Amino acid sequence: MANSKLYKGSLVTIILKLLTENEKMYGYQITQKVKQLTNGELHITEGALYPALHKLEAEGLLDIEVKKVDNRLRKYYKLTDKGNKETVNKLQELQSYIQTMQVLINPKMSLE
Amino acid sequence: MANSKLYKGSLVTIILKLLTENEKMYGYQITQKVKQLTNGELHITEGALYPALHKLEAEGLLDIEVKKVDNRLRKYYKLTDKGNKETVNKLQELQSYIQTMQVLINPKMSLE
DNA sequence: CTTTATGCCTAAAATTCTTATGTATTAATT
DNA sequence: AATTAATACATAAGAATTTTAGGCATAAAG
Numbered sequence A, B: 001m002a003n004s005k006l007y008k009g010s011l012v013t014i015i016l017k018l019l020t021e022n023e024k025m026y027g028y029q030i031t032q033k034v035k036q037l038t039n040g041e042l043h044i045t046e047g048a049l050y051p052a053l054h055k056l057e058a059e060g061l062l063d064i065e066v067k068k069v070d071n072r073l074r075k076y077y078k079l080t081d082k083g084n085k086e087t088v089n090k091l092q093e094l095q096s097y098i099q100t101m102q103v104l105i106n107p108k109m110s111l112e
Numbered sequence C: 001c002t003t004t005a006t007g008c009c010t011a012a013a014a015t016t017c018t019t020a021t022g023t024a025t026t027a028a029t030t
Numbered sequence D: 001a002a003t004t005a006a007t008a009c010a011t012a013a014g015a016a017t018t019t020t021a022g023g024c025a026t027a028a029a030g
Helices: A011-022 A027-037 A046-058 A081-105 A106-109 B011-022 B027-037 B046-058 B081-105 B107-111
Strands: A060-068 A072-077 B062-069 B072-079
Touching: A011 A027, A011 A046, A011 A072, A011 A081, A011 B081, A027 A046, A027 A072, A027 B072, A027 B081, A046 A060, A046 A072, A072 A081, A081 A106, A081 B011, A081 B027, A081 B081, B011 B027, B011 B046, B011 B072, B011 B081, B027 B072, B046 B062, B046 B072, B072 B081, B081 B107
Parallel strands: none
Antiparallel strands: A060 A072, B062 B072
């Protein structure tokens, strides 16, 4: 997941946001979508992704729908109502995080 | 450290950046400075801070200078040459992280 | 005189991610 | 034809970072 430790903690935000845009996605598709959107810069590893999806499902933020395509299983995930609400929170937290970091990194800005 | 998991992984960046601005700082001072700069939003816990400082020192990014003020010990930390170089890297990584996240969070932007 | 602030520290547990596998099918390459 | 790459899921050991929860000590404030 890039070589920067900053991405720690952002996986859930990424997953939730992608699902607001794509209605339903399966794990492998998420990894490909992220790679594509970031021009290969960000690589979501499956060892991180699948446990995260399972946890989000257990928490009731995601629902599952299993399909068989070309004789291969696909587990589609979609946001629940609760998931939609939590997505709003996560995106606000991201905005807040970015703002806070910019104050810390560029403290002069806040004095002008 | 706020209630957002996004701050995970940013502690080192914060420490290094503060030290480029303040020349030398001690642990407790760092916690207070961060609180002040973020209007209380970000609270660096000592359990996270001190081990991080010790690690940065062990890696040769920080140097120590111990002083006794009002009969209390203060361990001042300052950036080494290596520390200055690493700070540049960390700040670039932060910029890159923010950009990448904005693409993921607002993919429409990248198509216009 | 007891709490709050200053100032350092560590250690167990939780969290999140990496690394390394494992299974299985289909498509592409040699 | 046989092997590798791509698709698709999964888990488990270990590493790294942080939280939580303490501990020690001095100075100031209530």
